[in-house]
Amino acid sequence: MARFTGKSIIVTGAGSGIGRATALLFAREGGSVIVADQAETVEETADLIDRAGGTAHAIRIDAGSEDDVVRAVTVACEYYGGLDVMFANAGISGGMANIFDTDVALITEVLRVNLIGPFLAIKHAAPKIAERGGGAIVLTASVAGIRSGAGSPAYSASKAGVINLAMVSAQQLAGSNVRVNAICPGLTETGMTKPTFDYARDAGKMDRLGRLNPLRRGAQPEELAEVAAFLASDAASYVNGQAIAVDGGLSSSHPVTRQDYGKTAV
Template sequence: MRFTDQSIIVTGAGSGIGRAAATLFAAEGGRVVVADVTEGADDTARMITDAGGTAVATRMDAGVEDDVVRTVALACDRFGGLDILFANAGISGGMANIFDTDVALITEVLRINLVGPYLAIKHGAPEIAKRGKGAIVLTASVAGLRSGAGSPAYSASKAGVINLAAVAAQQLSGSNVRVNALCPGLTETGMTKPTFDYARSADKMDRLGRLNPLHRGAQPDELAKVALFLASDDASYVNGQALAVDGGLSSSHPVTRQDYGKTAV
């Protein structure tokens, strides 16, 4: 019960990693503000309360400052302050290349994926600092580490999130508020659902994640558990870092890989 009576905001909590994290935070005693732009927030909050946990749902656009201010205020009013903020909301922006990406699209991706975490820090960190310590976790991506894991718009936004975590950790020096970035690899979420659905229907699940050493994609709870680690006192000396959770994908430069127990060809 690492989060007993702690006030926690999870954005993008209507599905996927956000929903998994919100339910796990609540299961460990946290009081969770479940924030999402969709009605999925209500479903997640209901799941938590039905299981005996504490949660309140709110509709929030992560890239709208008034929405972020209102959500932080809700956590403070309902739960007496703010201890943890998991800024997880994001969109993919499709897979168009640089030359086919509309400026309006990349602007929208940056608004949600990068401006959203910036606003979360801007308005959440001062409230967390009042508690004497706490944590902010930002969902970035392995696409933000290097090329090959997402579109130009998505990759650029997530690279920004990784740098934002480092800058924020420095600018919060002395506050005892830690800021880290979680970098998922291929994970089965609403964003990747079409890919996983196609693989299942075509009997090609063995091809998903085949480029990483574990030869599979991840489930949302596998990422959520790492987010909880970063938010908890177990990670009390982890600050300003980007942690890749990708089955080992980003551990290597492109090579011809020899699978364990097989002869190289």
């Protein structure tokens, strides 16, 4: 497959996890990718793409800084002649403090990166994508933004904002042929969740990760990358303003006492 041949693409948060997996997939399918991250591991992502025969250029940015987002868009246009796809994936967790233990500085920083970052990505990428005749913007939200129980108040609020931002921006870009959608990952093995996965492996408790979803496991970044790439591709040409949960079925139910398939309820 070569869904992204001739496409100029930006991926933020590309230094690890979902961002890296998606950047590798975009490049493997012909895309020319600006891999952007605040972490120096973004250089490793570019090297992986280069060694695989793809095209990538790494830049260090703060995804919540308007100047840095403008720079990323400018670099994509200078290197690759324009912009077709923006994957605004960068985010931070902000810890697990409850509302009463969360100070204003913490929630401000979480909102700056997780919500203002995607806002800036849309604001500055959409006009360039429209100039090329249209394309796609994909945002990384979270199941934590759909309902409570999957993240801290700061993180959950930021991701709920991302979901709404996808809907609002899709409407405000009417007639531009620029589509905006969000993916909502469930528990996924990324840099953010690495301590949880490492602990489970060391303790022999991997079977407990993701036990609340019907698939009874956590996700790998490549599984999220496939959905992000679909939304960015022409195969999703009529998908717009949507938030797609990729969570093993976690968000499909209210809390219940669930029996396993093939077993008799007690």
